[in-house]
Structures are given as C-alpha cells and as structure tokens.
Amino acid sequence: MDKLLIQGGKRLSGEISISGAKNAALPILCAGLLTAGDLELSNVPHLHDVATMLKLLGQTGLKVAQDGERVTLNGSAITKLEAPYEMVKTMRASILVLGPLLARFGEAKVSLPGGCAIGSRPVDQHIKGLQALGAEISIEGGYIYAKCKKLKGTRIVTDMITVTGTENLLMAATLAEGETILENAAREPEVTDLAHLLVAMGAKIEGIGTDRLVIQGVPELHGAKHAVISDRIEAATFLCAVAAAGGDITLRNTRTDIMDAALDKLREMGLEMTIGTDSIRAQMHRRPTPVSFRTTEYPGFPTDMQAQFMAVNTVADGASRVTETIFENRFMHVQEMNRLGAAIETDGNTAFIKGVEQLIGAPVMATDLRASASLVIAALAARGETLVDRIYHLDRGYDRMEVKLSAVGADIRRIK
Ligand SMILES: CC(=O)N[C@H]1[C@@H](OP(=O)(O)OP(=O)(O)OC[C@H]2O[C@@H](n3ccc(=O)[nH]c3=O)[C@H](O)[C@@H]2O)O[C@H](CO)[C@@H](O)[C@@H]1O
Numbered sequence: 291m292d293k294l295l296i297q298g299g300k301r302l303s304g305e306i307s308i309s310g311a312k313n314a315a316l317p318i319l320c321a322g323l324l325t326a327g328d329l330e331l332s333n334v335p336h337l338h339d340v341a342t343m344l345k346l347l348g349q350t351g352l353k354v355a356q357d358g359e360r361v362t363l364n365g366s367a368i369t370k371l372e373a374p375y376e377m378v379k380t381m382r383a384s385i386l387v388l389g390p391l392l393a394r395f396g397e398a399k400v401s402l403p404g405g406c407a408i409g410s411r412p413v414d415q416h417i418k419g420l421q422a423l424g425a426e427i428s429i430e431g432g433y434i435y436a437k438c439k440k441l442k443g444t445r446i447v448t449d450m451i452t453v454t455g456t457e458n459l460l461m462a463a464t465l466a467e468g469e470t471i472l473e474n475a476a477r478e479p480e481v482t483d484l485a486h487l488l489v490a491m492g493a494k495i496e497g498i499g500t501d502r503l504v505i506q507g508v509p510e511l512h513g514a515k516h517a518v519i520s521d522r523i524e525a526a527t528f529l530c531a532v533a534a535a536g537g538d539i540t541l542r543n544t545r546t547d548i549m550d551a552a553l554d555k556l557r558e559m560g561l562e563m564t565i566g567t568d569s570i571r572a573q574m575h576r577r578p579t580p581v582s583f584r585t586t587e588y589p590g591f592p593t594d595m596q597a598q599f600m601a602v603n604t605v606a607d608g609a610s611r612v613t614e615t616i617f618e619n620r621f622m623h624v625q626e627m628n629r630l631g632a633a634i635e636t637d638g639n640t641a642f643i644k645g646v647e648q649l650i651g652a653p654v655m656a657t658d659l660r661a662s663a664s665l666v667i668a669a670l671a672a673r674g675e676t677l678v679d680r681i682y683h684l685d686r687g688y689d690r691m692e693v694k695l696s697a698v699g700a701d702i703r704r705i706k
C-alpha cells in the first residue's frame with residue numbers, strides 16, 4: 291500500500307497547474323451514456339476515480355478512448371445496464387449511471403453505495419426523484435433495480451440539497467417526456483458544468499446555476515465537445531498548504547470566480563493573494579490567523595475544504611471553531627492531527643482548535659479523501675518526518691499531489 295513520506299518545515303515556492311475537477315468529471319463521463327454520439331472531453335483529471343469510472347462505463351459497452359487529459363466516449367453500443375458492487379463500493383459516484391441508463395434504455399441495475407467514512411450517505415432522494423419521473427424501483431440483494439417505459443416530466447422537490455442527486459435527476463430529465471422542474475437543486479459549479487455539457491448535447495435546461503432547474507425533455511441527445519471545469523477544491527487545498535507552510539506560489543488554470551468562500555477565509559488567515567482571471571499568486575510570510583466557519587452548500591463554505599482549513603488552524607495564532615453541517619462523521623482527521631501535536635477537541639459536529647506553535651511529525655493514517663489532504667498539509671507545516679499511510683484515498687481525488695508539491699519545494703515522496 292503506497293504511503294507518503296514528508297519532511298516538514300520547507301517553504302513552498304513556484305507554480306502549480308490545477309487539474310480538471312473530479313466532481314465535475316465524474317457526472318460528465320456518465321453523460322456519455324445518454325447519447326449514441328461522440329463526447330469529446332478535455333481537461334479530464336488523472337485520478338483513480340476517473341479510471342474507476344471509465345472501467346465501469348467500459349463494462350456497459352460504452353467505447354472509451356483516452357489520450358492524457360482527453361477522453362472520447364461513444365455510447366452507440368451499450369449492452370450491459372449495470373453497475374456492479376465491486377466498482378460502486380470503491381466509488382460512490384458510480385450511482386450517477388442510474389439516471390442516464392434508465393432515461394435512455396428504460397432499465398438499470400445499480401449496486402447501493404452503502405455508507406463510508408464520512409457518513410451514511412443514503413441515495414433515497416435519487417430514488418424518490420426517479421420514482422416521481424415514473425420509474426418503478428425495487429431494492430433487492432443490495433441492488434437498485436429500476437425500470438420504466440418512458441420517464442415523464444414532473445416537479446421534484448428534494449428533502450435536502452444533494453449534489454449527485456441533482457445531477458442524476460437532471461440527466462434523467464433531459465430525455466423524459468415533457469417538463470421537469472427540479473426545486474431545491476444543488477448550485478455547485480460542478481452541477482453547472484454538467485448542465486452546460488448537457489445543453490451542448492442538445493438538452494433544454496433553464497435556470498442553470500440556480501436552485502430551480504427547468505428541463506424540457508428531448509427525444510435524443512447528440513455528441514458534443516467539452517472542457518471539464520478547473521478543480522476549485524484542489525486549488526484551495528494548495529492554497530491551504532502555502533498558508534500553513536509559508537512561501538510564495540502561483541496556481542495556474544484556476545477558476546477564481548467559483549472560490550469566493552474559501553478565498554475570503556484564506557485572506558482572513560493572512561494569505562496575501564493576487565487574483566487573475568485564471569491564476570492566483572499566494573504569499574504567506576507569517577503565522578496564520580485562525581478562522582472559524584460552518585460548512586454549507588455552495589456558494590457557502592465547502593465541506594470538501596473543511597479538513598484542509600482545520601490543518602491550517604492547528605498552527606494558527608489563536609483558537610477557532612469549525613462546524614460541519616453536511617456530513618455527520620467528517621472529523622476523522624482530528625485524531626490523526628492530534629497525533630502530530632495539534633490541540634483539537636470535538637463536541638458533536640463542532641471542532642474547537644487551539645493553534646499550537648509547532649506540529650511535530652509522526653506516522654498517521656489517511657481515512658478519507660480530504661482527511662488525507664489535510665494530513666499532508668499538517669505534515670508540510672510540522673517539524674520532522676511524517677509518514678501518511680493509506681494514501682489510496684488521496685489518489686482518488688488528487689492528480690499526483692506529491693509531484694505537484696515536490697515541484698514547489700516540498701520534501702515529499704511516495705514510498706511503496
Ligand atoms: C462525486 C461528488 O460530487 N461528491 C460530492 C457530492 O457528494 P454527494 O452528492 O454524495 O453529496 P450530497 O450533496 O448528495 O449530500 C449532502 C447531504 O445529503 C444527504 N443525502 C444525499 C442524498 C440523498 O439521497 N439522501 C441524503 O440524505 C447526504 O448524506 C449528505 O448528508 O457533494 C458533497 C457535498 O458537497 C461533496 O462532499 C462530495 O465531494
């Protein structure tokens with residue numbers, strides 16, 4: 291199992307190019323199931339989750355051609371309308387094949403994703419929405435069996451805001467008969483990126499970027515070209531790294547207009563930033579100021595950045611409070627950060643952090659994707675050596691993080 295060995299205490303300096311967003315690429319790849327035409331995608335990140343998704347899509351009969359960050363999909367010969375447990379269990383986003391398969395072929399069998407480290411993460415809203423569109427759904431042996439003659443447009447109000455739920459229902463509605471209204475839709479930029487691709491494929495969608503999506507179903511969609519949006523979470527993770535370790539870095543290929551909540555908090559921490567249209571120069575020459583925040587849906591503070599900001603708070607000059615409102619168990623990094631000498635206590639969904647002057651390296655265990663990133667950040671700021679175990683979580687969602695960090699002067703290497 292791969293590990294990362296990090297000697298902390300080095301300031302970061304240089305340039306990092308940001309990859310395409312995992313959370314946009316995964317639904318966008320699933321949109322390949324909606325058409326017999328070619329989807330020509332660029333800026334697709336080099337990630338384990340993308341490889342898993344391509345494998346999953348490939349076994350349905352979708353043709354996949356990959357050349358670096360370019361992927362072409364062709365859905366003219368899909369025969370297997372299934373997502374097996376073996377693949378779904380390693381990547382929850384596999385549930386995103388359900389809506390497209392059902393809408394185009396009238397049938398799908400998809401394994402239930404089950405819980406994971408950060409929470410129970412049910413998919414009841416995906417199912418409720420598809421049932422409202424006319425699907426018959428049963429659950430047997432851990433699988434969702436869905437079928438329909440033709441989905442029929444309707445008004446759907448989800449109980450809570452769900453990102454992949456919105457994406458699944460949006461994709462399904464593009465091929466439904468008549469009008470579908472998705473109320474309480476997620477406004478995350480990755481949902482918007484998917485919606486733009488669907489429009490390029492011939493879908494009729496109004497309200498893109500709002501919490502009310504109105505879709506007029508069309509009989510079929512065609513091929514399209516699309517560049518996946520830049521990863522705002524990856525970009526903000528590197529900004530947290532420089533905020534914690536100090537230095538002067540420039541990020542390229544960023545989308546600075548979709549990062550307001552994180553950028554505001556980084557400024558409050560004392561990170562000096564020069565923001566261009568697609569670049570950010572970030573300088574940190576002092577100990578961070580602590581910041582308190584609550585995670586919320588976009589455009590609020592993203593849960594996917596909670597752990598990384600907590601890592602910076604552990605070395606900040608004072609105390610802070612972090613409340614996680616999206617997932618019920620997203621503090622798995624706290625115990626590991628405390629092993630590095632952090633002073634964090636939790637009470638329910640709130641963590642209280644007292645900044646310490648110096649973390650000290652130790653062996654730690656990554657428990658989920660963003661927890662892994664937060665441990666890397668803490669290790670970069672710590673004195674001495676940290677070994678981060680179980681980094682397969684990190685590889686799910688970061689494109690060669692250790693290579694990008696080495697290039698800006700971090701002492702970090704992968705060991706087998
Ligand atoms: C691949 C992808 O895009 N993953 C992102 C997506 O996950 P994902 O789409 O799984 O997260 P959701 O937005 O659906 O989850 C939000 C909350 O709603 C609950 N819920 C959701 C659906 C449902 O049917 N029933 C239900 O109870 C979840 O358990 C959670 O507490 O959005 C999350 C919230 O921004 C991010 O952390 C993930 O990185």
Ligand SMILES: C=C(OP(=O)(O)O)C(=O)O
Nearest residue numbers: 313382383594659660687
């Ligand atoms: C929780 C995340 O991803 P997923 O929904 O794919 O588990 C994440 O990207 O932080």
